[in-house]
Amino acid sequence: MKSITRSKPLEEIKQRLAKCRQVYLIGCGTCATMCRTGGKSEVLDMKQKLAAAGKKVTGWMVIPTACDVLTRDALKENAKEIAAADCILVMTCAFGVQTVARYAEKSVYAAVDTLFIGTEETPGEFIEACLQCGGCVLGQTAGICPLVRCAKGLLNGPCGGSVDGKCEVSPDIACAWQMIYDRLAATGRLDELEEIEPAKDWSTSLSGGPRQITIEDTEEKTESQD
Numbered sequence: 001m002k003s004i005t006r007s008k009p010l011e012e013i014k015q016r017l018a019k020c021r022q023v024y025l026i027g028c029g030t031c032a033t034m035c036r037t038g039g040k041s042e043v044l045d046m047k048q049k050l051a052a053a054g055k056k057v058t059g060w061m062v063i064p065t066a067c068d069v070l071t072r073d074a075l076k077e078n079a080k081e082i083a084a085a086d087c088i089l090v091m092t093c094a095f096g097v098q099t100v101a102r103y104a105e106k107s108v109y110a111a112v113d114t115l116f117i118g119t120e121e122t123p124g125e126f127i128e129a130c131l132q133c134g135g136c137v138l139g140q141t142a143g144i145c146p147l148v149r150c151a152k153g154l155l156n157g158p159c160g161g162s163v164d165g166k167c168e169v170s171p172d173i174a175c176a177w178q179m180i181y182d183r184l185a186a187t188g189r190l191d192e193l194e195e196i197e198p199a200k201d202w203s204t205s206l207s208g209g210p211r212q213i214t215i216e217d218t219e220e221k222t223e224s225q226d
């Protein structure tokens, strides 16, 4: 499961960097590399494009997993080149951008848009897998999320419009409920389709600010390890 990203238009990036003459570039070896938005070749390509736009790239790195806490060490190791820059352009998903912003004492700009949490179905083809609703129903739906895979987000499907296993909304989309049916059938669980899934409690989804949880005892353990 990865953060699926898309590169921002170069013109938008140049506008954001208008006040920066010297730029440091950061990519990510995980999700952004898979999405071809922030791997080594995209970072080097950005370096060339910024040079053509009159910017000086003081240095660059592709952090193995930019959202990881080890990013802090990577920033320290490259402190000299980063210090020489006016800002950092981060070519990673939003998690990587936030991690860099947390540890770097420079202006941080995002070079990519984070679209969704998904998987690579075939090379270069990504599909959404989870919208992090906070109340997972995968156990009831054979591991296929009806909220993101069904065009109507039906918790009790199918809708009746499926044709030859395709969604009525588009023949290019597989019907999620056909997939759920097939997987339940393959594992001898078709009887579960007769159980009605109650209306979803959306209070666990994103609303009223960032969601956060604390795992019991974590603080105590963290303190005793320090």
Ligand code: SF4
Pocket: 129, 130, 131, 132, 133, 134, 135, 136, 137, 138, 145, 146, 147, 148
């Ligand atoms: S039911 Fe909610 S948590 Fe589970 S996969 Fe779907 S969106 Fe994600």
Ligand code: SF4
Pocket: 149, 150, 151, 152, 153, 154, 157, 158, 159, 160, 161, 162, 163, 166, 167, 168, 169, 174, 175, 176, 177, 178
């Ligand atoms: S055809 Fe299938 S995927 Fe499309 S809306 Fe109906 S149940 Fe959902």
